[in-house]
Amino acid sequence: MSLDVLTFLFVGGSFALYIGIAIWARAGSTKEFYVAGGGVPPIANGMATAADWMSAASFISLAGLVSFIGRDGAAYLMGWTGGYVLLALLLAPYLRKFGKFTVPDFIGDRYYSQTARVIAVVCTIVISFTYVAGQMRGVGIVFSRYLHVDINTGVIIGMAIVFFYAVLGGMKGITYTQVAQYVVLILAFTVPAFFLSAQVTGHILPQIGLGATLDSGMSVLATLDQLSVDLGFHQYTDGKKSTIDIFFLTVALMCGTAGLPHVIVRFFTVPRVKDARLSAGYALIFIALLYTAVPGVAGFGRVNLIQTLNGADGTGTAYAEMPEWFKNWENTGLLGWTDRNGDGKVQYAAGAAFDAKKGKPAFSEERGEYGQRMATNAKAGAEFDAAKQPFANEVYVDRDIMVLANPDIAQLPNWVIALVAAGAVAAALSTAAGLLLVISTAISHDLMKKTINPNISDKQELMYARLAAIVAICIAGYFGINPPGFVAQVVALAFGLACASVFPAIIMGIFWTRHNSQGAIAGMLVGLITTMCYMYYFAFGGGTPSEYIMGISPGGFGTVGAILHVIVGFVVSSMTAEPPKEIQEIVADLRIPRGAGEAHDH
């Protein structure tokens, strides 16, 4: 069967499955809509959490990122898994015992303050929207490459599917669709990883394969180091960023992960405190299955990419002889070639081939003499540092295509490629649905019910929740069709905000009985504002890396924001009155696991 038919079958079949589950699991009450009735078994919740968590960024972008930055990729690998240790030990059990629906619920009640609640609502909405924008772009990329539909049509199809099960099923529908989506996405990631590993190293497990020795007698990593250095890149197993920058970035990603509202809310869906801990355990196993395969996929992908582009003899491959995938990706605009030295061969090395930030080509409608797409910003001339590399770089490869292109590059069977497409869509949709639910809950529950009009009935609240979900889907779709040019900065912002505002506020609320509303509000605002200003200055305000405070890049500044949050919170709290007795009793009570079931039926 042809690739198109197979892709259609895989993606279409998975969609039919998700819709079927949505119809089966319709939500009837707000409790079912917000937390699936609080009765999800831990292992199912673990899978749903894993699918919720592993977004287009984990599935599509992470391996590409590691592939291009080598050892420094550890910050993301550890940051996005180590956060679960914090979540399991410091947050999940206590928040489950607290037994409400949302993060603003906890912050508003614990700090007995509507101001604190509203700040938490704003954080939740900003974090979730920035995240959703990236998911819709992921769906668009997959559709445009594999289903030959326009990116916009792809985004609209994706929106329609999410609309169906998020609006109908609420958390209940989302939870059980996410279980199915987890199965699809983990198969779609690991099957090609096994193929790749077996092909390159003879070991089926990429976790072991990455340490294997090749036929040449060199290990995979030594080969990668060699190839990288020969082409003028930095050594693969060496870090490029400073130790302090990596340290702060890792902290920001870990605390940010533990502070993301759509992840936290998953722990409200299980029946008991014990189950909250247990589902964190399951979730991390399911996440680790993918994350530990990532470095292998990244490494093998890099070797294959370099060897395909530069040919067996390492002098370049004639464009005319380039495999089909090269031209397919060129058509999506995520890959580009400009023949700088005029030899008709594709050559890949360090440096930018196109004149733009990150070397991205700006394609015109024209085609060159070999049929390649022409860019208006191709670099003139073919100068290069002969001491470092054998030729000038002529290629732009978007990091985001590595996972999707890997099976193509390795010439795996068509059904594997179709499976990867279905997996990427599953990863993007599952995360988008979880985020949309958090946004709609924040609006209907935290804003409408708890802040503006406490008298609305359960039915009305449910209606507001569905309306908010519809509006949120439309806004997310808009961002998918007109992606902001700064997705990367925006995602860093989401983690920074979660790390500097939500995470410390929750931790201090649980572990420090004396913390009061003044301290919490001051702390959240300080964390929020410093982090936002720092990121804004370096993203849009013209800041340059030489101005980084202590060499900390904006991605890692959430850590500094969190430290300031804790200091300011502590000082302000100590200078003002202690919290009321009933609040101190709430804190004492949430430390004892028994009674989570009753607390829930408020």
Added chain:
Amino acid sequence: MSISNEQAQAYWRENLRIIMTHLAVWFVVSYGCAILFVEQLNEIPFFGFPLGFWFGQQGSIFVFVILIWTYVFSMNKLDEKYDVHE
């Protein structure tokens, strides 16, 4: 609440100790082995990997999984000991 105040405090203290020991290991494998001492550990080969690189890209993740599970089991035991389980 079915348990006395002293009991609740003793439970909380033991809980904190479990958390601290687990976080200590968490810190050592990720921030210690993979970031602060990565260069020194990279001198040691480990199944084809430089050890520091391995911790950053694989090892720490395995340890994280083990940590959550040992935490789950120790907390279940602690809950039973103080009779606060459900």
